[in-house]
Amino acid sequence: MDKIGIFAALLLSLTLIAGCSISIDIRRPVESADGVEALMQRYFDAFNACDVEEVKACWHVPGWVSNGEENRTIDSVDQLASTYAALFERLKSEGWDHSELIDEDIDMVNDTLATVRIHFRRVDQSGEVMPPEERAAMFKVMLFDGEWKITTQAVTSSK
Numbered sequence: 001m002d003k004i005g006i007f008a009a010l011l012l013s014l015t016l017i018a019g020c021s022i023s024i025d026i027r028r029p030v031e032s033a034d035g036v037e038a039l040m041q042r043y044f045d046a047f048n049a050c051d052v053e054e055v056k057a058c059w060h061v062p063g064w065v066s067n068g069e070e071n072r073t074i075d076s077v078d079q080l081a082s083t084y085a086a087l088f089e090r091l092k093s094e095g096w097d098h099s100e101l102i103d104e105d106i107d108m109v110n111d112t113l114a115t116v117r118i119h120f121r122r123v124d125q126s127g128e129v130m131p132p133e134e135r136a137a138m139f140k141v142m143l144f145d146g147e148w149k150i151t152t153q154a155v156t157s158s159k
């Protein structure tokens with residue numbers, strides 16, 4: 001083997017060895033998923049308490065909501081507050097007491113964006129599950145100035 005052949009073989013060997021020793025961690029940071037999970041818990045707690053102020057603190061506006069019947073842009077914090085106040089009033093008039101989370105799936109799209117899919121049920125004041133027995137929702141959550149905030153909410157229609 002000539003010097004060029006030996007050099008090429010050595011270079012190839014080093015490249016293969018280096019290539020085998022390099023690993024890339026593609027997992028999302030645990031703290032990002034934990035931050036999203038903490039935001040969603042805060043939102044669920046605020047929702048069940050009908051706490052419009054705390055719900056507002058979980059959102060970043062402008063935002064977008066859909067309930068299967070209408071799609072709306074939420075342009076201001078005041079509009080967000082009136083949207084949730086009206087929703088809580090309607091739910092209570094239907095006998096709603098609280099919602100229960102069945103499951104939650106957090107997908108970290110990148111370090112500043114996540115989607116959250118949930119299945120939940122609404123429970124009335126007598127403790128009975130309100131039909132439909134299982135509902136679904138999707139949230140888009142983004143990181144703004146170090147804080148995770150909801151920017152989009154889409155809930156399946158109750159029809």
